[in-house]
Amino acid sequence: MTDLPTSLARRGFLIGGAAVGAGALLAGCTSNEPPAAQANGGANVAAGQGDNAKAGKMVTIGFSAPAADHGWIAAITKNAKAQAEKFKADVTLKATEGTNDASQQIAQVETLINQKVDVLVILPMDGKQLTSVGQAAMDKGIPVINLDRIFDTPLAYRTWIGGDNYRMGVNAGNYIAAEMKKKGISNPIIGEIAGIDSLPLTQDRSKGFKDALAKAGFAVGPRQAAEFTVETGEKATANLLQAAPKLDALWNHDDDQGIGVMAAISAANRKEFIMVGGAGSKNMIDKIKADSDVIKATVLYSPSMSSSAIALARLLGQAKGMGDLAEHEIPALITTYSAVVTKENAAQYADVAFDS
Amino acid sequence: MTQLDPVAKGDTGVPVSPAPRARQGLGLDLRLASLFGVLVLLILIGWITSPDNFLTGSNLDTILRLAAPSGVVAVGMTFVIISGGIDLSVGSVVGLASVWMTTLATQSYGPFVMVVTGLLVGLGAGLVNGLLIAYGRMVPFIATLAMYISARGLAEYLSNKRTQVVSDQGFLTFFRGEFLGVPTLVWILVVVVAAGWVLLNRTTFGRRTFAVGGNPEATRLAGINVKRHIAMVYGFAGLLAGVTAIMLAARTTAGSSTNGMFYELDAIAAVVIGGTALTGGRGTMVGTLIGVLIFTLITNIFVQNNLPTEVQNIAKGAIIVIAVLLQFRTNKARATT
Incomplete structure (x- = not known):
């Protein structure tokens, strides 16, 4: 009689110990931190050309994008931040936490409008659902740069830039x-x-x-x-x-x-x-x-379009045109080109490559 | 010719009580024969519509390698459904285990730890299901639905929704390789199905699974620890989901929170096509295997004929209906003879 409980207790202890051990092993396996600093400069940024290279008036840019749930969107957010960093002399970036909930993204953009940012850059979770808030910003005099997923009406953006x-x-x-x-x-x-x-x-x-x-x-x-x-x-x-x-x-x-x-x-x-x-x-x-x-x-279909969008937002905020164009204003529609990357030019495009 | 067992819910040739097992023979009764007929018919269709490319060794290889992961999940699902339950979470658990075993930290410990991690995560998730159902008295549908949602969520959280490429060459060489001319993945399927068949038909564990699904109250009165048995059945299904995660990580060379998407539905469909009753208490392993092969064959035949995915899905739905109707008719025919 007395033996039974102890042996059961011992078995329970062993099983419990094994479970704790397995738990500890598993918990140690959740990290995805690369062993060394990641050599992924990754983000590619635009340099200002000519007069546009000089720091101008301070511009506050509001940025909103969906959650970084795959490589491409993650690169979009990373590029936007890197580009703002490059122009830190005259750009302040207010980036919201990415979300895949359209109504939450609307709330985030409304917050940016209330903070009176100078220009908005929006990659909408869903172009249709975010159209009204884009238009609200435009109505309040905040120019909107619509990134990739296009709004329902041109009234909701000042400039659209996206892929083809x-x-x-x-x-x-x-x-x-x-x-x-x-x-x-x-x-x-x-x-x-x-x-x-x-x-x-x-x-x-x-x-x-x-x-x-x-x-x-x-x-x-x-x-x-x-x-x-x-x-x-x-x-x-x-x-x-x-x-x-x-x-x-x-x-x-x-x-x-x-x-x-x-x-x-x-x-x-x-x-x-x-x-x-x-x-x-x-x-x-x-x-x-x-x-x-x-x-x-x-x-x-390069996420570098996000860097370009921030560069455009800066020029918009400073009321400048684009270097080589005769126009006084930034164009309303910009479609990025789907370049073909081959062995010959791969090195040249390494900076636009993104982690999947 | 067959006596209706009082505990049995239907006359299918698979007895519910442990006793009359000897009569079953190889299990190739009328119902399995008709399933086998469907399989042969599909092979004929494949051969006629694509005479050059269908009946080749490398296509057979491809079909079996694609069937292997879903087959392993379906073996676990067969046990769960025979025990009178359902497991909606297996696909998500596959995703979670495939992510956990391919994080940079796990990969740094080498292939053995990767494999063990995959198995432990699967087993752990399955046991959580089992404990919630057996001791928490939750309905299987709800408990595993919760796991379905949260396991996928945890997988996305751990991986940050990125694809984690497997860089461990030892792991890839072993699991993507061959043994005696047969891919490792197919060996795993063969071993799991054989083990599943033995476990179901030749051991106390299998007999208890039938008994628990057939009549849990009578089983409890017979002195069997029903709760513990149910927890073990879900743990087993989870463990096999872990095995599947390892197979998928090898097949795709990556772990991803999207791995194993909709595997639970494919597995349930294969089990049902195979003649296992969703009400529990009866079912066969061979039927499940044929169910899995039927699904994989349909996809392969449609791709051979360059038909789009949507048509494949229509056909798969139709096959489920036809298979179940066919079984219903053969059951009825047998019941009246």
């Missing part, structure tokens, strides 16, 4: 078409791994790709949609590679899902085709530079 999904597809298609012609392949099999198919941005990218290939007399062969995640990228690609025992080229819309796409290609041990990525993550640009993988290029 259609041209992303066009440039990917043009690059692949040129490579095919260079290799003398007359009837190439060209695959496509798209992002979430129901999004207009995916449809724009695919249309651009199709149009550019059609111009060269080529067509998109096997095409599958993934969901911007590594797992769906891997799954779609693994199946697609089986459907196409021979490929000549493959365009993957998104470098974040590209990690999975590359994993599937290496698992299938396929090397006969060239791959082109999209967006321009550090991971992919490093691989392009190393030139040891199938990926040979990526078409940019």
Whole structure:
């Protein structure tokens, strides 16, 4: 009788000890701090040109963006801060905590309006839902720079700056078409791994790709949609590679899902085709530079647009125009160019690469 | 020909009580045979629509490698559903375990710690589910729904919603490699399914799982610790979610809070297609495996024919309905003969 409780107690103690030990082990494994200072300058900034380089009137810029829930948005926020730091002589940045709740972002922008910032830079969580607050700021005389996700009406922004999904597809298609012609392949099999198919941005990218290939007399062969995640990228690609025992080229819309796409290609041990990525993550640009993988290029959708937006906001606040343009004013619409990053120019674009 | 067991909820050839197991044979009864027929039919469709690329060794490789992680999750789900419960959290737990095992800190300890971390996180989350359900008297649907939400949230918090690339070559070489010409991932599936089959059909643990799902009150009166058993079943499902996280980290070469998205639904669908009753008390491991293979095959066949994802989803929904109707009819036919 007396033995039983002690042995049970001992067992309980052992199990409890094991649980505590396991807990301690796990708790030690949650850190994501890089061992050394991260060599990721990452953020690329614009330098003022000519007269614009000189410090001018002090400008307070309010900045609001969604939560940094993937590499691209994280880079947007980082770039904005780096650009403000570069112009710290005449720029004060008031950045709000990123949120994926549209109503909270509206409240944040309202707070910035009440703080009487000189210029607002807004990447809305949802362009439609943030339109009214953008317009309210404009009505109060605060110019708004609308970053990438466009508001419903031009009345809600002074200037829009953003990327070009259609041209992303066009440039990917043009690059692949040129490579095919260079290799003398007359009837190439060209695959496509798209992002979430129901999004207009995916449809724009695919249309651009199709149009550019059609111009060269080529067509998109096997095409599958993934969901911007590594797992769906891997799954779609693994199946697609089986459907196409021979490929000549493959365009993957998104470098974040590209990690999975590359994993599937290496698992299938396929090397006969060239791959082109999209967006321009550090991971992919490093691989392009190393030139040891199938990926040979990526078409940019660069978060450097956020640096530009801050630079534009400063000029707006100081009522200056842009250096080389004859206009007295900053233009109302600026579309960034989806440059093609290849081995040759990868070093030059290393500063716009972002961590996925 | 089969006597209706008073405890059984239906006549399926899988007995609820421990006694008449010998009659079961290989478990290849009419219902499993019809499932097998669907599988063969799909293979035929694949072969006819894509004669050159479908029945190749490397495509078989791909199908099995893609089926492996969802198959392992489905084995755990089979136990949970036979025990009369449901686990909505497995997909999120896969995401959490895949993130936890690929943080820079975990990776710095090497592949062994990565694997152990994945398993422990899965087991821990599963046990929390089990304790809440068994001792906290929460409904499984609610307890695991809470875990579904918070495990994914914790995964996003730990990873800062970034993709964590696995850089440990030892881990990648082992889990992405092959053994005797068969991918490691497929070996893991084979071992887990075989172990699951033995555990379910040849051990006390399996018999108790059937009994708990069939009639918990009678089981308790028979002197079995029902609460502890339920906690263990959810712990087992969590452990297998941890195994799946390891497999996914190997397959995608990355840990991400988005890993394992919707695995719970795919697993439930595969288990149901396989003939396990959502009410608990009966089910088969072989059926679950065929259910998983059917789903993976559908995706593969559609991609072979370059059809878009939305069409695949319509077909998957239809397959669930057809499979369940088919089983209902075969059950009825058997009940009347």
